Amino acid sequence: MLKTKKIIVLGSCNTDMLVHTHRLPAPGETIMGGDFIMTPGGKGANQAVAASRLGGEVTFITKIGNDIFGRQSLEVFKRENINTNFIFSDAEHPSGVALITVDKDAENCIVVAPGANKTLSKEDIDQCREIIESATILLMQLEIPIETVEYAAKIAYNAGVKVILNPAPASFLSTRLLQNIHILIPNIIEAEVISGVKISDGETAKKAADIIHQKGVGTIIITLGKFGVLLKEKGGYYNIPIESKIKAVDTTGAGDTFCGAICVGILEGMSMVESVGFANTAAGISVTRAGAQLSIPYRKEVETAKKS
Ligand code: RIB
Numbered sequence: 286m287l288k289t290k291k292i293i294v295l296g297s298c299n300t301d302m303l304v305h306t307h308r309l310p311a312p313g314e315t316i317m318g319g320d321f322i323m324t325p326g327g328k329g330a331n332q333a334v335a336a337s338r339l340g341g342e343v344t345f346i347t348k349i350g351n352d353i354f355g356r357q358s359l360e361v362f363k364r365e366n367i368n369t370n371f372i373f374s375d376a377e378h379p380s381g382v383a384l385i386t387v388d389k390d391a392e393n394c395i396v397v398a399p400g401a402n403k404t405l406s407k408e409d410i411d412q413c414r415e416i417i418e419s420a421t422i423l424l425m426q427l428e429i430p431i432e433t434v435e436y437a438a439k440i441a442y443n444a445g446v447k448v449i450l451n452p453a454p455a456s457f458l459s460t461r462l463l464q465n466i467h468i469l470i471p472n473i474i475e476a477e478v479i480s481g482v483k484i485s486d487g488e489t490a491k492k493a494a495d496i497i498h499q500k501g502v503g504t505i506i507i508t509l510g511k512f513g514v515l516l517k518e519k520g521g522y523y524n525i526p527i528e529s530k531i532k533a534v535d536t537t538g539a540g541d542t543f544c545g546a547i548c549v550g551i552l553e554g555m556s557m558v559e560s561v562g563f564a565n566t567a568a569g570i571s572v573t574r575a576g577a578q579l580s581i582p583y584r585k586e587v588e589t590a591k592k593s
Contacts, residue, residue: 291344292336292548293413293420293446295437296329297402297428298347298372299381300354301577303537306386309394318386325361326383326577327402328426328453331538335545335581336424337365339567341552344368344420346413348405348429354380355401361578371413375401381428391533391572397428397454405429407436418444422548426451431462438465447551451544452479464501470544471497476507490515491522506547506561508540514561525561528569538577543568545581566590 304318333345345367349355351374358380362369379400387393410417410433417423423441425434425448434450441448442465449468452458455475463469473484479500480493484507494505494517504518513526546567550560567587574580
């Protein structure tokens with residue numbers, strides 16, 4: 286089969302309801318916040334938009350509800366030059382929604398009501414088999430059923446497609462799934478859940494990466510927040526720092542921007558270290574702006590930031 290330079294993103298599509306507050310509320314507490322912002326989101330959708338804005342040729346596989354949020358999302362993807370031929374619609378469940386609070390330190394708290402996302406099934410994936418098998422990269426996250434992720438990973442892996450998983454939200458992963466993943470991109474919490482290692486410094490991060498590697502994943506990229514990124518590949522470890530002078534206002538969607546950017550870097554023939562550097566720059570721009578999809582930079586902005 287002819288291989289193209291295509292990225293398939295398989296995952297969730299949400300509408301984000303976001304409020305900035307001084308601090309995150311405690312259980313049982315009501316606090317006053319700033320203005321309400323409603324924006325397109327969902328880890329899958331954000332990653333698809335990031336990969337497209339940064340220069341990738343993207344097909345997005347997701348499921349929306351038959352409602353205003355779903356229709357708005359579809360329009361967004363079309364405007365973003367994303368192939369929408371494999372966006373399924375669910376007549377019974379509403380589109381996904383995420384309730385997000387962001388504090389003064391740019392940290393967030395997210396609750397997702399998955400709606401139609403949770404009905405994206407193996408049968409839906411069967412309808413996408415050909416396009417998945419003809420792609421270069423399949424990028425996924427965990428806001429859709431895990432059986433669907435496992436099924437798609439197996440199809441793609443067997444077809445020689447590079448399979449990349451951002452295991453968010455954090456979840457234990459079967460060896461069966463990990464063995465079909467080429468590149469895993471967890472944050473600290475996700476790496477701890479998958480490896481069973483508490484990460485407190487560079488050494489424990491390496492230990493977590495080693496254990497994930499032993500479970501079958503070739504390349505592990507642990508995002509360590511302000512401590513940068515630990516990359517483990519081909520037996521070597523690389524610590525790639527982030528720009529320390531950035532003034533973050535909202536980290537929502539930064540991880541998604543990073544994942545989309547990694548795919549573009551790989552497709553353009555960058556080394557893994559270069560791809561992580563490119564992704565760090567893109568994610569670094571996204572945290573300076575509010576919202577998930579709203580904050581994702583275009584390629585030109587990343588190139589300008591790299592030069593400065
Ligand atoms: O990663 C950020 C995203 O997580 C938000 O856009 C929200 O929809 C949730 O999926």
